[in-house]
Amino acid sequence: MQSWTNYHSHCHYCDGKYAPEIHIKAALQQGVKIYGFSSHSPLFVPTTWNMKMERLKDYLQEINRLKEQYQADIQIYTGMEVDFIPGSTQVDSPYIQEAGLDYTIGSIHFVDSFADGTPWEVDGGHQLFLKGLKDIFDGNVQQAIKRYFERTREMLQTACPDVLGHMDKIKIQCEEGQLFSENEDWYREEVLATLEVAQQSGVIIEVNTRGVYKKKLPDAYPSRWILEEILKLDIPVMLNADSHHPDEITANFSESASMLQDIGFKTFRILHQNKWQDVPFTSEGLFIP
Template sequence: MRQHLTNYHSHCNFCDGRAPMEDFVVSAIGSGFSSYGISSHSPLPDYIELYSVLRGDRVDDYIAQANELKEKYRDKIELYTGMEIDYIDDTHCPANEYFQSLDLDYRIGSVHFIKIGEREAMDVDTNFAHFSRMLQCYYGDDIRPLVCDYFDAKMRMVARGGFDFVAHPDKISLNALRRDPHITVQRWYQDKVQQYFRFIAEQGRMVEINTKAYLTEGLFFPNRQHFKLIGELGIPVVVNSDAHHPHLINAGREECFGELAAAGVGAVMELASGKWIEVAIY
């Protein structure tokens, strides 16, 4: 059995997390984690109306509080300060000068929005009712071009760089499956996803296996059907719970390890003394 418990994708009440940062740290220590990272959602462009992200005027407070907790608990756990940074376009992305200038230990590259025109964006990670309304509004209720736009945006983000790992690589599959329960087995979808992961491998990026929806939906992001391809392509993986509640920091992790091992993925990436290292699953 693995010796270390880790998680580098979690949120606190600086964004849409449901508890103070310290509550997550205390939970991680109590659960025996060797290292843990907080990764609040980055500020967004002003035309995207979403209030559950880290505000620009609170970024310094966020980093300062994380540094205080590192010092307070330095004898009990390795703590890291991260940020989940949205790729909107090549200007607002993890690689831009502002996000690169921040005193962060790591950065997560994420796509939650598809830019529509100059000052509009569709949220693909919203509740299904809102997703459906926006799909009708922007795509004439046609899911295929939206899915393709999503993976194309992800690939542009991967090419641009500036992050440590790709967050929930196929998160759109949650709403896409609600729209069409058979979408992920259709040939065009599989071809697009293969193109996407092959590009990630060519660019030498690391991907997250996100366990957030495992308890409620039985899903991982990426979908378990892609684990074998990820292993064959040699893409490094890091397993995270994307926790928004302290008691869920380890949710779905052991189940994920089992499925990764069955698919031929034998190791995961962890932070140790500030460096990403490969550690065997079992």
């Protein structure tokens, strides 16, 4: 029997909706057999979407309780989506290491800082993106995008997570190709350089469906042409929803799995019985042993 997995999820401990148990019940209804919680890690900069440090202990305890309560029905894993802010937060920061996580997702949400020291959030509102582009990079979009991918490579080389989250999320700011285009040589060079580092690091690259089911993008993170390069480099992938609501846990999974099959992928890498394993899949789900 085939079933789904999802390791990128958010609940009410960060910017997601509802308590963790509600997500588990929804996951079971959607045919999910392995589920990972990955709340945004606490940060030392103010945001509206990260877990508060004072809630971290409760988060860990609640997920552990659910592991025991639902162990006969579903495998549950404790993770966090960890930002990479050198000198502040990364997957090897003491408070992340001390959490005893089952896995980490490493994502780039911030690139450099404004003059007052405030980190520039690159995947938030577009006006904030444009302000950082103007104030930090003098409007040079190539330099800003290159910095994003440089930061990604720096994370993979110095504090590598288990999973690379939405590796090309910066494309959400492209203004439908008017501000910058994935077809430009300089952009493709940055992506390919990042994939080379990813291959060397051993990281898993997630195929993240959120941009599609939220109707912000025509395809997943990363784009199809990038996935074709990932296959050539034999970098492992997994399918994740980046869900923030119980209804999103398997959103666009069947379509994305079909697309990945069409490209030529045969397996997804999953955390199963506390080990990373490669398992076959179809558009109907994964064959989990």
